[in-house]
Amino acid sequence: MVAFFSAIEPLRIANRIGGRTLFEWDPISRDGEPVVASNGMTLATSCSLREVPQVSSLAVCASFEPESSIDGELVGWLQARAADGCVLGGMDTGCYALAAAGLLDDQTVTLHWECLPDFRARFPKVDAVESVFEVTDEGFSCAGGSAAIDMSLDLIRRRHGDDLAAQVRDQLIHDQGRQPASRQRDPVMPQEPLVQRAIALMESNLELPLGIRELADELDISWRRLDRLFARHLKSSPQQVYLARRLDHAHWLLRKTPHSVMQISLACGFASASSFSRAFRRRHGFTPSRLRRQVLSNRA
Known part of the structure; x- marks a missing residue:
């Protein structure tokens, strides 16, 4: 609406x-x-x-x-x-x-x-x-x-x-208006270009996650520098941020799409449903199957 x-x-x-x-x-x-x-x-x-x-x-x-x-x-x-x-x-x-x-x-x-x-x-x-x-x-x-x-x-x-x-x-009491190239969201991160570019690469590669060295190569920096940048600006490692993005996307897929838990685990870069379930529970406090049952129950 x-x-x-x-x-x-x-x-x-x-x-x-x-x-x-x-x-x-x-x-x-x-x-x-x-x-x-x-x-x-x-x-x-x-x-x-x-x-x-x-x-x-x-x-x-x-x-x-x-x-x-x-x-x-x-x-x-x-x-x-x-x-x-x-x-x-x-x-x-x-x-x-x-x-x-x-x-x-x-x-x-x-x-x-x-x-x-x-x-x-x-x-x-x-x-x-x-x-x-x-x-x-x-x-x-x-x-x-x-x-x-x-x-x-x-x-x-x-x-x-x-x-x-x-x-x-x-x-409309609207501001000056956004341009087509404006981002939909203000990045929840410091205005550090390399960190922003790294997270953009993560979001574009959720199904087949890049290794941290691959991310660093794409940014033309060393993986040690990438690690230091994340520690300084996000108080976290690139691996932890990447995993959180994948699991948050999985949460959305479970709520909004009919895909099976296995299909969603693959779409978010997990090789097995068991590893996906363990990581998901650590992140969100419950298993993917439980969330899916809750969603279906609410629709009934």
Whole structure:
């Protein structure tokens, strides 16, 4: 809901300030019926997939468990829109549907940071980056949440100029606006470039973890210097930080995806389920199987 309204409200305000209809939109659902958001609120829609008129652009907005709604009907419908020349984009986790339809290969996209490692593993042909939003000739995407405001402000600026975009931003009491290349999160680490680069490499290599010497080689420094940098700035070793990142990602996968515990252990760089379970319990206080049972119980 945050991403959806963050995308639309800047456009509504632009219409009001401009005194005419600069932008129009229609909420669409699979069957044309209202959609219940993750916060429990119901959103009315204008039409079903079969009733959608010819449109110039279309944004797929998704949140938790995006793959649960992807099937042959949706994939075929998205492919037909692309064939008609419609510009397609994804908000929050919407890129899952577009990637499943084979419409993002060799493109640069973004989606919510929490999903990036899983998305990269599932769709290796897509260049998924942790930016606030991306706009290319082929399409557009944003990380969800308030990032949709920045993407809509950029659209207003490109179509109707800086002055209107600034007026809309003031109405939203929004800051100067983030650029596409802005990171979604402020790194929880000191502003030490080598440490930041090391952690970025870790996050990009969760399934097949790099050795500490390999990390150091990528950074063109010695492994001893890398070890000292982590000790000085994070009071921890590179190995400990790397393991924590892998286990935190495993925690997210167990809560948000249907993958088996074994599949998740492999996706997070563990050779066996037993070693994964022991490390996970030390990190989170309970086993992966217990967390999965709890998640399933809450859904029942």
